[in-house]
């Protein structure tokens with residue numbers, strides 16, 4: 001059986017998108033990791049599946065998987081890519097709720113939902129002030145996935161990210177954002193992503209950085225977030241939802257080789 005896919009990226013955060021709306025996909029954790037492998041697979045930061053929606057008002061059910069096979073409730077950059085791929089203004093059904101999208105002048109807007117700020121919903125391991133954590137004075141919130149934001153040099157991401165992803169304060173592990181406040185309307189951000197490592201951009205991490213920086217009185221509610229390959233416009237709106245606007249691009253489409261699919265071997269590096 002041949003399986004076709006689309007390779008896309010949003011600001012360098014790259015995705016394999018598998019469309020299972022007409023034909024159900026069966027993906028094991030091992031196959032997800034093999035597909036995400038940049039040397040022996042297609043390569044990506046997240047694998048994204050599309051299937052028929054199960055909720056009224058949704059156009060498509062979208063799931064996000066990290067290269068280690070774990071599933072995430074949210075992925076901002078992939079959400080823009082899916083909207084661009086489907087065209088029009090699809091409403092995405094995700095683990096973190098229904099996400100309305102729209103498109104104008106080549107940019108994709110996604111309403112990312114309401115950030116969760118209470119420690120149980122993030123989740124954290126124990127009660128604490130989520131705007132001032134006892135962990136490098138960071139702040140935490142959930143955008144449908146757990147985020148820790150540290151207000152310090154982006155250069156620290158590679159060295160501090162691996163340990164902080166696994167910090168016991170985050171029982172489900174965490175995405176770790178390193179945010180430099182450049183002005184009240186501009187943040188420089190690098191993210192160590194849970195299950196993926198350093199990526200060139202993280203949409204939900206950009207939303208979390210703005211939310212956490214607003215809570216600390218560091219930026220305004222509308223803010224540009226610049227990462228390695230460009231910027232996202234993020235607004236924490238008055239109705240509490242977070243709006244993300246940015247680009248999305250198709251790189252190529254392809255078909256997975258039948259022999260590769262059936263081989264099932266994970267080569268030892």
Ligand SMILES: N[C@@H](CCC[C@H](N)C(=O)O)C(=O)O
Pocket residue numbers: 013045046064066071072073074075076077078145146175193194195196199201202203204205
């Ligand atoms: N790249 C993403 C976030 C992907 C999921 C994350 N690694 C997690 O496990 O929560 C984005 O653009 O938001």
